[in-house]
Amino acid sequence: GQSLEQPSEVTAVEGAIVQINCTYQTSGFYGLSWYQQHDGGAPTFLSYNALDGLEETGRFSSFLSRSDSYGYLLLQELQMKDSASYFCAVPHAGNNRKLIWGLGTSLAVNP
């Protein structure tokens, strides 16, 4: 089967850097996605990594190591508005239209 593991909670302070890790188990791998969800809101797409390495988009970066079945989301210069849940997801091995989701990491950014 396929599964993803990520920490349930992370706490940081404004201006800091935080890394949210995700490890996955899958028989076939296409890539790793990250979504952000604010309380009461809908998940929104942040990034997708199909190849090893770091992809940077503004304050957010996402990293993938396929050999380690591991990725992370890096958030820099944290702001209060970054307080949200962050989900990693991978396409289903048998049908890449479906996503398999982690349970999410709740990030609290404190003043």
Added chain:
Amino acid sequence: DAGVIQSPRHEVTEMGQEVTLRCKLISGHNSLFWYRQTMMRGLELLIYFNNNVPIDDSGMPEDRFSAKMPNASFSTLKIQPSEPRDSAVYFCASSFRTSGGKNEQFFGPGTRLTVL
């Protein structure tokens, strides 16, 4: 573009009643996903359609749940009869098929369902 539209945004009903949730896809998208989200189980895929055809309904909890996509832009999820354990936030999401595995999904605002 208005994005994915869902209605109602909130629904409170009593056990045994029928509930119908509605979703309008983003124009041009050809895949539609219904999800249920709870604290205990996270985000669960219930069913998805591709080009109006149900492709995978393995996540539908039981026969009380049914989903339809009568045209390329609209879908309904029905629960009949509803039970308190169905209380959750129901999202629909749409995407446009691309090569590879990115398949970015665009979520609607969700319907918060409470079954008393």
